[in-house]
Amino acid sequence: MxxxxxxxxxxxxxxxxxxxxxxxxIAHDAAIFxxxxxxxxxxxxxxxxxxxxxxxxxxxxxxxxxxKPIQIIKSKEEQFFFPGFIDTHIHxxxxxxxxxFGKSTLLDWLNTYTFPLESSLSSLPTAHRVYAxxxxxxxxxxxxxxxxxxxxxxxxxxxxxxxxxAAGQRALxxxxxxxxxxxxxYRDAGPEESIAHTRATIAHIASIDPTHAIVKPIITPxxxxxxxxxLLTGLGKLQKETGLPVQTHISENKREIDLVAELxxxxxxxxxxxxxxxxxxxxxxLAHAVHITDEERxxxxxxxxxxxxxPVSNAALSSGMAAVRTWLDDGINVGLGTDVSGGYSPSVLExxxxxxxxxxxxxxxxxxxxxxxxxxxxxxALYLGTLGGAKxxxxxxxxxxxxxxxxxxxxLVGMEEVxxxxxxxxxxxxxxxIFGWESWENKLAKxxxxxxxxxxxxxxxxxxLVHERRS
Amino acid sequence: MxxxxxxxxxxxxxxxxxxxxxxxxIAHDAAIFxxxxxxxxxxxxxxxxxxxxxxxxxxxxxxxxxxKPIQIIKSKEEQFFFPGFIDTHIHxxxxxxxxxFGKSTLLDWLNTYTFPLESSLSSLPTAHRVYAxxxxxxxxxxxxxxxxxxxxxxxxxxxxxxxxxAAGQRALxxxxxxxxxxxxxYRDAGPEESIAHTRATIAHIASIDPTHAIVKPIITPxxxxxxxxxLLTGLGKLQKETGLPVQTHISENKREIDLVAELxxxxxxxxxxxxxxxxxxxxxxLAHAVHITDEERxxxxxxxxxxxxxPVSNAALSSGMAAVRTWLDDGINVGLGTDVSGGYSPSVLExxxxxxxxxxxxxxxxxxxxxxxxxxxxxxALYLGTLGGAKxxxxxxxxxxxxxxxxxxxxLVGMEEVxxxxxxxxxxxxxxxIFGWESWENKLAKxxxxxxxxxxxxxxxxxxLVHERRS
Numbered sequence: 001m002x003x004x005x006x007x008x009x010x011x012x013x014x015x016x017x018x019x020x021x022x023x024x025x026i027a028h029d030a031a032i033f034x035x036x037x038x039x040x041x042x043x044x045x046x047x048x049x050x051x052x053x054x055x056x057x058x059x060x061x062x063x064x065x066x067x068k069p070i071q072i073i074k075s076k077e078e079q080f081f082f083p084g085f086i087d088t089h090i091h092x093x094x095x096x097x098x099x100x101f102g103k104s105t106l107l108d109w110l111n112t113y114t115f116p117l118e119s120s121l122s123s124l125p126t127a128h129r130v131y132a133x134x135x136x137x138x139x140x141x142x143x144x145x146x147x148x149x150x151x152x153x154x155x156x157x158x159x160x161x162x163x164x165x166a167a168g169q170r171a172l173x174x175x176x177x178x179x180x181x182x183x184x185x186y187r188d189a190g191p192e193e194s195i196a197h198t199r200a201t202i203a204h205i206a207s208i209d210p211t212h213a214i215v216k217p218i219i220t221p222x223x224x225x226x227x228x229x230x231l232l233t234g235l236g237k238l239q240k241e242t243g244l245p246v247q248t249h250i251s252e253n254k255r256e257i258d259l260v261a262e263l264x265x266x267x268x269x270x271x272x273x274x275x276x277x278x279x280x281x282x283x284x285x286l287a288h289a290v291h292i293t294d295e296e297r298x299x300x301x302x303x304x305x306x307x308x309x310x311p312v313s314n315a316a317l318s319s320g321m322a323a324v325r326t327w328l329d330d331g332i333n334v335g336l337g338t339d340v341s342g343g344y345s346p347s348v349l350e351x352x353x354x355x356x357x358x359x360x361x362x363x364x365x366x367x368x369x370x371x372x373x374x375x376x377x378x379x380x381a382l383y384l385g386t387l388g389g390a391k392x393x394x395x396x397x398x399x400x401x402x403x404x405x406x407x408x409x410x411x412l413v414g415m416e417e418v419x420x421x422x423x424x425x426x427x428x429x430x431x432x433x434i435f436g437w438e439s440w441e442n443k444l445a446k447x448x449x450x451x452x453x454x455x456x457x458x459x460x461x462x463x464x465l466v467h468e469r470r471s
Numbered sequence: 472m473x474x475x476x477x478x479x480x481x482x483x484x485x486x487x488x489x490x491x492x493x494x495x496x497i498a499h500d501a502a503i504f505x506x507x508x509x510x511x512x513x514x515x516x517x518x519x520x521x522x523x524x525x526x527x528x529x530x531x532x533x534x535x536x537x538x539k540p541i542q543i544i545k546s547k548e549e550q551f552f553f554p555g556f557i558d559t560h561i562h563x564x565x566x567x568x569x570x571x572f573g574k575s576t577l578l579d580w581l582n583t584y585t586f587p588l589e590s591s592l593s594s595l596p597t598a599h600r601v602y603a604x605x606x607x608x609x610x611x612x613x614x615x616x617x618x619x620x621x622x623x624x625x626x627x628x629x630x631x632x633x634x635x636x637a638a639g640q641r642a643l644x645x646x647x648x649x650x651x652x653x654x655x656x657y658r659d660a661g662p663e664e665s666i667a668h669t670r671a672t673i674a675h676i677a678s679i680d681p682t683h684a685i686v687k688p689i690i691t692p693x694x695x696x697x698x699x700x701x702l703l704t705g706l707g708k709l710q711k712e713t714g715l716p717v718q719t720h721i722s723e724n725k726r727e728i729d730l731v732a733e734l735x736x737x738x739x740x741x742x743x744x745x746x747x748x749x750x751x752x753x754x755x756x757l758a759h760a761v762h763i764t765d766e767e768r769x770x771x772x773x774x775x776x777x778x779x780x781x782p783v784s785n786a787a788l789s790s791g792m793a794a795v796r797t798w799l800d801d802g803i804n805v806g807l808g809t810d811v812s813g814g815y816s817p818s819v820l821e822x823x824x825x826x827x828x829x830x831x832x833x834x835x836x837x838x839x840x841x842x843x844x845x846x847x848x849x850x851x852a853l854y855l856g857t858l859g860g861a862k863x864x865x866x867x868x869x870x871x872x873x874x875x876x877x878x879x880x881x882x883l884v885g886m887e888e889v890x891x892x893x894x895x896x897x898x899x900x901x902x903x904x905i906f907g908w909e910s911w912e913n914k915l916a917k918x919x920x921x922x923x924x925x926x927x928x929x930x931x932x933x934x935x936l937v938h939e940r941r942s
Contacts, residue, residue, distance in 0.1 A: 096906045099920030100913045103846045125891070132893025133904055140895070318831040318842065344920035347902075357825075360789040361832055371789065375574045420596070422603025424611070428899075428941040431818075431924060433604055435567045442571045449570030449815035452923060453902060470899040471942065 006463040008062060009034050010053045011410070013075030016444060017083050017401045018387040021328060024379035026440045032081070033060060034408040038463030043404055050074065073458075078417050078434050078443070083400055084144025084409040084459060085348035086389030089247070089287040089308035089337025091149040092160055093118045093127075095134045097341040105317050106253035109342065111183070118151045118176070119186040127156035128163070134346065135167045139467040141347040142456040144409035145170040147247055147285055147308070147337075147393050149220060152176050152188055154197050158204040161215045165208055168466040170409065172393060174220030174247055175201045177235060180228050181263075191231035195238060202242065213462065216244070218285075223249035224260045224273045236278025245283040245394050247308075248274065251296070252288035253319045271296035280305050283394055287337055288313075289327075290320040297330060306333035306392030309384065311354040313342035321362050324355065324384075325374050335389030336381075348389075349451055352381045356448070378445045412458040413447060427471060430454035477934040479533060480505050481524045482881070484546030487915060488554050488872045489858040492799060495850035497911045503552070504531060505879040509934030514875055521545065544929075549888050549905050549914070554871055555615025555880040555930060556819035557860030559779035560718070560758040560808025562620040563631055564589045564598075566605045568812040576788050577724035580813065582654070589622045589647070590657040598627035599634070605817065606638045610938040612818040613927040615880035616641040618718055618756055618779070618808075618864050620691060623647050623659055625668050629675040632686045636679055639937040641880065643864060645691030645718055646672045648706060651699050652734075662702035666709060673713065684933065687715070689756075694720035695731045695744045707749025716754040716865050718779075719745065722767070723759035724790045742767035751776050754865055758808055759784075760798075761791040768801060777804035777863030780855065782825040784813035792833050795826065795855075796845050806860030807852075819860075820922055823852045827919070849916045883929040884918060898942060901925035 011032045019025050031047035033056065034040055042060055047053050050072045057063065057070070064070040075081060097113050104112055121127040131150075138146055148164075148171055150157035157175040164171040175198050179188040188194035202217040209215045219242075221227045221235050239246055251257055251270050260270045267273045271292065274280040282304035289307045292300070300307065309324050327334050336351040337343070343351070356376055363371040376384075390400030399409040416429025417436060432450045434443060447455060459467035482503045490496050502518035504527065505511055513531055518524050521543045528534065528541070535541040546552060568584050575583055592598040602621075609617055619635075619642055621628035628646040635642040646669050650659040659665035673688040680686045690713075692698045692706050710717055722728055722741050731741045738744040742763065745751040753775035760778045763771070771778065780795050798805050807822040808814070814822070827847055834842040847855075861871030870880040887900025888907060903921045905914060918926060930938035 096904070096908075098904070099917040100909070102916075103843060103848065105842075129889060129891055129893040129906070133889050136893070136895045137902075137904065315828045315831055318834045318846070320835050321832070354828075357786040357828075360786055361792070363789045364791050371576075372574060375789070377574065418600060418604050420600055422600040422607070424607045424941055426941075428925070431608075433567070433569070433608065435600070437567075438571070445573075446570040454899070454925075470895055470897075 006036055006038050008036055008070045009463065010070060010072045011081055012047060012050065012053050012072055014080040015402055016080050018379070018383040019401070021380055021383050021388070024382060024444070026444070031056070032402055032408070034463045038407050040402060040404050040406050040408055043402060075412060076414065079412060079414040079457070081402070081410050082413050083386040083402065084411055084461065085142045085385050086335060086393060086400060087138065087143045087146040087338050087348050088285055088306070088335035088389045088392045089310055090138070090146050090340050090346065092131055092134045093121050093149065093151045094341035095130055095346065098346060099344045100341070101316055101344070106256055106319060109317055114341070115183050115186045121151045121156050122153045124155055124159060127153070127159050131160045131163050135163055135169050137346050139167065139169055139459050140453040140456060141349060142411040142459055143169070143348055144459060144461045145389070145393060145395065145399060147172040147174070147218060149174050149176055149247070152178060152186065152197070154200045157201045161201070161205045162208060165215050168214065168461050168464050170399070170461050171215050172218035172245060172247070173201065173205060173215055174218040176220055176222045177231060178222040178226035179231050180226050182226050191228055191234050194231050195234040198235070198238065202244070219244050219246045221248045221279065223256070224270065225256060225263055229264070229277070232273070232277035232279060239281070239283070240278060245285065246279050246281070247285040247287070248279065250274070250286045250289050251291040252314070253317070254291060257291055269293060269296050271299050275299060275303065285392055287339065288319065288322070290314055290322045297327065297332070301330050301332050306335060308335055308337035308392060309355060310337040310339035310343055310351070311358040312345055312351055313339035315354065315358065316344055317342050321358050323362065324359060324376065333388065333391040334384055335392035336385045347453065348385045349448065352385045352448055355381045355384060378448050382444070382448065408460050408463045410460050411456050413451070413455050414457045415443065415447060415455055428454065477507050477509050479507055479541050480934065481541060481543045482552055483518060483521065483524050483543055485551040486873055487551050489850070489854040490872070492851055492854050492859070495853060497915070502527070503873055503879070505934045509878050511873060511875050511877050511879055514873060546883060547885070550883060550885040550928070552873070552881050553884050554857040554873065555882055555932065556613045556856050557616040557806060557864060557871060558609065558614045558809050558819050559618050559756055559777070559806035559860045559863045560781055561609070561617050561811050561817065563602055563605045564592050564620065564622045565812035566601055566817065569817060570815045571812070572787055572815070577727055577790060580788055585812070586654050586657045592622045592627050593624045595626055595630060598624070598630050602631045602634050606634055606640050608817050610638065610640055610930050611924040611927060612820060613882040613930055614640070614819055615930060615932045616860070616864060616866065616870060618643040618645070618689060620645050620647055620718070623649060623657065623668070625671045628672045632672070632676045633679060636686050639685065639932050639935050641870070641932050642686050643689040643716060643718070644672065644676060644686055645689040647691055647693045648702060649693040649697035650702050651697050653697050662699055662705050665702050666705045669706070669709065673715070690715050690717045692719045692750065694727070695741065696727065696734055700735070700748070703744070703748035703750060710752070710754070711749060716756065717750050717752070718756040718758070719750065721745070721757045721760050722762040723785070724788070725762060728762060740764060740767050742770050746770060746774065756863055758810065759790065759793070761785055761793045768798065768803070772801050772803050777806060779806055779808035779863060780826060781808040781810035781814055781822070782829040783816055783822055784810035786825065786829065787815055788813050792829050794833065795830060795847065804859065804862040805855055806863035807856045818924065819856045820919065823856045823919055826852045826855060849919050853915070853919065879931055879934045881931050882927045884922070884926050885928045886914065886918060886926055899925065
């Protein structure tokens, strides 16, 4: 797939995408025109069929010939185009442990399950096997952009970038920086090595994708407890020098917060640790933030940093429930992260679903308006998984919705219609059952709650077809 | 499928099942011998292959001939046999609304979404379409036994029984009794009608399955708020007369509890409402019980009633988090319910998963031992979905595990092994990725957290093949 050149194409039929947090637009008989660079050049309404779509070609200066026809991809009954999902926090290297966490919480989980696995990916054949599968899996779940954590290994991190580029998955690639409080078998030797190794992956990615059209490096201090102050200072300088984005963890777990307070007694808060080292800015992605204080929230808002909400992980490791509504009310940018393998699922759709559940868990015991306020709607959760995520990873205006000038990062979603007799007929149409009397809003809700990768029939990144459903 | 006679068969390979709440046994090179009545007649260990399995035939007085060979079904690599799931609480009639609940809570959810849908199933073609699909779906998810709520309609409830029997799904079939506080368009005219209509479905089921080998009636007062005291009294008498099981709801939602206190001022508690009407006994299945008091817990334990824990529903409708560990410590029988469509998923595996998450949500904010205590293990959650459920629906010793004398209600589970190159190859093997280095305990955890109906390759009830995976 990856080798295929992108051609002009028209996407025709039903589209759903977020206009804002509150507004999810569903348009029928629409047409989206995508050029050879993968950009949306026109969005038209009231386009009933292929002939109508073609009538726009002259206006766009598009010509087709017998040898070079322009492909028109039409959604069928119970199908719609939806923006590709944006996973703002996923540890590619931890994928083989998805579902394996027992009763652990963050700090013992790291030592018991995570560091041994990450360390094993210094073997490149292992890294290749794991990373190739993560990319194939996440693409199959409709993830068109992923902010990946790799490991400390430079060659394996570079390999992840190579594989994303080859598969055509948009990705931020982060080599984990960690020179403290990690096992001897898995840590950077010191701040200098950590920074030098990070520069090596930055250089590699610049060499394979100079414009960062698909893959881009992201500066990745693992989290404050595993970074010396010197390392954080160096990474802050590196950010200033390169202008690259930054990703890290914050306030996932209470014991972690206590540890940070011990390790950085000069900082007033966890957020301030990053801020005082030049690592809290508009290009920073903070994962979790479950237990941040009001002061930290204000600081995050002031700096323009984004938060990656990881509801599956936060429940699995019993970290806590994040007050997403409060962040949104503050105007903080919020996206969703699968946080594999703290989170058990590589599917952003599962994160959408569990963000809804998390907000309902937070509403329990609250009456009336406050309970209502805390609950996210299906539309809001889908926004977090697409447009909200785009803002968090610094790709606002480029991906996350279907607007002229944005790139065609999309998935074709299809659901099964139940026959009149009710039994199964024919091939596996996935786990969502449409009876035909549902409103489109309710069809989307059905997809959100029972959908899976079977409903993601095709996936495009920058106009290129990067996945088709296996059957 | 349904018409096929059951033949003797041997199941060979890897098996997993619960011996008790704490102990999940995984056996390799085992063989289970099932006779024409669908009963397990022998379980043998150290059976390496088909020849070894056949060597047991003389001991069992089994003979095979060229015309009538005995089928040996062997699990392959990364496959295992597992008991069929038992869904102790599912509203078959609400299935078309799975995933559709907005921000509602119990009482407004009933009026907005539920009663209109249930009422529409008085149309038999609609009921046929919905019920046939529920049965196909739940079988595909490995549900071999379901405690169904139908609607108030006698013909539609009878149809559900007919369809379960034809499909071979073991089921308890409950006509909803409700003569109070329900909309005019959807309620029993009074207690006499409610009881007469219930008797009609009991008679019908006796006529189609006289020994209740597959389908059995269950007396179903919807929940206390929708039943007059006269109706509850009549149903209590009917239970005494028939010895049939009872299912109802209890303490799902705080406003519901207040309503019950208003409606039944003479009762000290919600549980006492049922108890004082002769409806709380060893054959009673109580759904939810989220907010039961210590006194109610003691009463439930004393009466030997079982609880259907419905974690997906309780989160979706923000009802609350059930203290399952406390119930288990008390020795109360606990099973899992999908509670479609308060719960969005018809999959008991999803209920297993969310029971694990619910217990972890309850552990948040608790330190040390208390947090550990609240968390369920994968083994415990799987017990709830099988053997625990069997006890709740009065089928202990008959289904839920693989022991001699029990019936062969089982599923063959299979997972995909990742190739050395990591990419997708061949057909869709489901969403679980096995790398090959996992322990079997971890393979089961991977199934629990990322598995779906694609991993359920085949399903048997009472020795009969009732589902094979669609591809």
